[in-house]
Structure formats: C-alpha cells, structure tokens
Amino acid sequence: MTGTLLAYSLLASTLLIVVWAVYRCFLANLDSFRFNRILLLFCVGISFIFPLFILNPFWVGNMVKDNIDISFTPIEINSITDTVSEKIIPIWDYIVTLYLVGSSAMTLYFFVSLIRLALFIFKGERVELEGCCIILHRHNSIAPFAWFGYIMMPRRDWYEFGQMIVRHEKAHIECRHWIDLLLMQAAIIVTWYCPAVWLLRNELHTLHEYEADSRVLASGIKREDYQMFLIKKTVGARFATLSNCLNHSSLKKRITMMLSSKPTGKARVRAFVMVPALALAAAGLTTPAVSAVINEASSATPVDDLSYKITEKSDESIQITERNSDVVVTEKADAPGAIKFINTETAPTFPGGKSALRAFINKNINFPETAYKDGVLDMDAVVQLTIAKDGVVKDAKIVKSSGKALDEEALRVAHMLPQFHPGLNKGLPAESSYTLEFNYSIFN
Numbered sequence: 001m002t003g004t005l006l007a008y009s010l011l012a013s014t015l016l017i018v019v020w021a022v023y024r025c026f027l028a029n030l031d032s033f034r035f036n037r038i039l040l041l042f043c044v045g046i047s048f049i050f051p052l053f054i055l056n057p058f059w060v061g062n063m064v065k066d067n068i069d070i071s072f073t074p075i076e077i078n079s080i081t082d083t084v085s086e087k088i089i090p091i092w093d094y095i096v097t098l099y100l101v102g103s104s105a106m107t108l109y110f111f112v113s114l115i116r117l118a119l120f121i122f123k124g125e126r127v128e129l130e131g132c133c134i135i136l137h138r139h140n141s142i143a144p145f146a147w148f149g150y151i152m153m154p155r156r157d158w159y160e161f162g163q164m165i166v167r168h169e170k171a172h173i174e175c176r177h178w179i180d181l182l183l184m185q186a187a188i189i190v191t192w193y194c195p196a197v198w199l200l201r202n203e204l205h206t207l208h209e210y211e212a213d214s215r216v217l218a219s220g221i222k223r224e225d226y227q228m229f230l231i232k233k234t235v236g237a238r239f240a241t242l243s244n245c246l247n248h249s250s251l252k253k254r255i256t257m258m259l260s261s262k263p264t265g266k267a268r269v270r271a272f273v274m275v276p277a278l279a280l281a282a283a284g285l286t287t288p289a290v291s292a293v294i295n296e297a298s299s300a301t302p303v304d305d306l307s308y309k310i311t312e313k314s315d316e317s318i319q320i321t322e323r324n325s326d327v328v329v330t331e332k333a334d335a336p337g338a339i340k341f342i343n344t345e346t347a348p349t350f351p352g353g354k355s356a357l358r359a360f361i362n363k364n365i366n367f368p369e370t371a372y373k374d375g376v377l378d379m380d381a382v383v384q385l386t387i388a389k390d391g392v393v394k395d396a397k398i399v400k401s402s403g404k405a406l407d408e409e410a411l412r413v414a415h416m417l418p419q420f421h422p423g424l425n426k427g428l429p430a431e432s433s434y435t436l437e438f439n440y441s442i443f444n
Helices: 003-028 033-049 091-123 155-174 177-190 195-216 223-232 251-261 265-285 290-300 354-362 402-415
Strands: 063-065 068-069 084-087 127-129 132-137 145-147 150-154 326-332 376-387 391-398 423-427 428-430 434-441
Touching: 003 033, 003 091, 003 177, 003 195, 003 265, 003 290, 033 177, 033 265, 084 423, 091 132, 091 150, 091 290, 127 155, 127 376, 132 155, 145 155, 145 177, 155 177, 155 195, 155 223, 177 195, 195 223, 195 251, 223 251, 265 290, 290 423, 290 434, 354 402, 354 434, 376 402, 391 402, 391 428, 402 434
Parallel strands: 132 150
Antiparallel strands: 063 068, 084 326, 127 132, 145 150, 376 391, 376 434, 423 428
C-alpha cells in the first residue's frame, strides 16, 4: 500500500510541474485574480484525481482458501543450478522509506501549525468588529494575519492601523482563502519533494493578496493611502503558511497590480493552453516506460532492516545476480546447462505489479491429487518466461523441477498469463526474460 501511495505521488508531481510551468508562462501576469485562483485550484485538483485512473489498488498478502495457506513469490534470476538465496532490499524500498519520513514530517508540521494557531486564538484578547473576531496578541514581531474567521494582529497595530488591517484581512476571510491553504498543505504532505507544489502554494498566496487588495480598494479606500499603509507594514515575521499574512507577497508586485488595467475576456483564453498541456502529460504517463517505473514503485515497501541476510554461505565459485526482485538467486559461474537469460535495461512487469501477479497465479493454479504425498504438497518449481516485444508470453521453460505433475501445472498457468509490459532497451520494447518461482506448501 505504501508503494502505491509513492507511485500515486510521483504521477501527481509530474502533473503539478506541468501546471506550474504553463501557469508561469501564460497566466501569471493576467490581472484576473479570482479567475487565476479558481483555475489553479482546479488544475491542482485534476493533478491529484487523474492518477487514480492510472493506478490500480494493490493488496499484498497470502491467500487463504478452504483452510489451505498458499504463498507465492515471483522472482527474477539468470538460471538455476546449485543455487543459494540472498535477501536484498530493492532501491524503491529505500525511496518509499524516505518518502514516508518526509510525509510524516510535513504532517507533523501541519499539526504543530494548527496548535500554534489555536494558542493564538485562545490566549489573545478578543474584539468583535464588523462581524469579525479580532484576536489581539503581544507578539509585535509577527505581521497581522487571518485564518478561518479570525483576524490576528499585535495590540500596537490595532491602535495604529486597526481599520485598514481589518478591511484587508476581512477580505481574506470573505474569500475563504484559508480553505485553499489547507488544500495545498494536504498536497504538500503527499508530494513534499516536488518543487512545483511549493511554488504553486506561493502563487496562491500571491493571488490571495491581489484579491484582498482589490476588494479593499473597491470598498472606497483611497489607493494612495492604502499603498502607504502597505509600505509601513512590510516589516514583521510571517506566521504559519496556513494563514495569509499581510506582508506575504512582494510589495512592488502588489502596487503594480493596483495600477494595472482590468483584464479582458480575451486574455483569459490563454487558460485553455492548460488543456493540451495536461493531456500531453497524461498521455506520457501511460507509456510503457513510465508504466514500468510506476509498477516497480507500487511494489515497494518500507525498509524494516537495512541489512540483508544470506541463507547459505557462498564460496568463490558463486556469483550474485542482482535484479529488482524480492529474492536474488546466486548461481555457479561455470554451471553447465544454464538457460540463457535475456536482460533488458528495464525489466518486464506484470500489469498491476507483483501483487496482481500473485493474485492471478493463486486464482488459476490447481494442484493434482497425485502431487500430494502423505497429505502434504511441496512445490518449489521455477519457470523462465520469454516476453516478446509486444508483451506476450511466447515461451516458458522449467529451470527447476518439482516433479512431472507440478511442473506441468506450473507451465499450464505460465501459458495462461496475460500480456506483460515488455522490457525496454533505450526506452524501446525488446524481447526479454522473466522468471517465476512457484513455492507452495499445502497440508490437506
């Protein structure tokens, strides 16, 4: 499940990068603040919704049926001759571990920010004005800010600029800007490593200030007086990014926007550039090369033990075959009769990942009665597949036998396998090999 979350995050991050790039190139200077804000939020939402249609849910676990415990583990190896096994940790397991650490840190930061906001609200002095709850606090170094239905400001600012601050921060509350920031914080928790999500949040902060400024000027405040007020209040530390501080954005940009002319409907047509951009990005995310990476990421699990274990002591004649699988099988370098394994730069993958492959095998395998000895069935067969360029399984060979009856069943199921995502060389589909281990222990 954690691997699926990482894969989902990677897909969302790619789309967020496209959204930010198109916005900065075509829409950032458009003087339609509310339109830009709604567009950004919509595109960010699409970036997190579309990956759900690419990914499939994965459930990892043993299948229990009719009181029979069945386990199946697919592996990829070069050949089987006098083998020993070594447990390894794929690189994606390390990546998913780092991802979870970052997401946990962002979640912790979010709750700490909420606690700080709560302390400001409960400890401050309350003043009711114009339908707003104003919280006066003693922290003169923090600039005024708004969150939810509250306006927080130092007592000193209340006496000096109270009316102007209230009008500005009330605009933030009326526009419900705090909801945007909560949504962006959720996006950051999921895609914290992506620069675009942080840049998009900054763009939203800027749009919030532009929108608040325009509402203040529309209320009848003289533009020159308001600009002078902003110049005086450029100092002060900003509070948590969950809120809109009075000095969040560049003062020069804000004053420039106040002097600019109103946008025309034709200018908003630029927003349609986002449609082909997102469509192209979505098409790219469904290519075989990207699908192979996403499938590998989906199979990742957090690292519990950073060291690996060798089940048997190897000697100098044994070499390690390292592949992206749960188990690496070593083989003797000079082993006779070894079956050739066709390597590709990107290994072939089963649609839906290893979890889906386990489910398919467990659903279709049937054990012959003749395979049971004293009520016990032990199967330890290995089948090597040849995956064609189009992903079709065109050949299957037994490279480790569990007896005639079980070998025939393993080959039967192998020939039933649906089309794979093919292996890739330099991004192009290529013929490749894929090896499965059928490892079952069943007690009647």
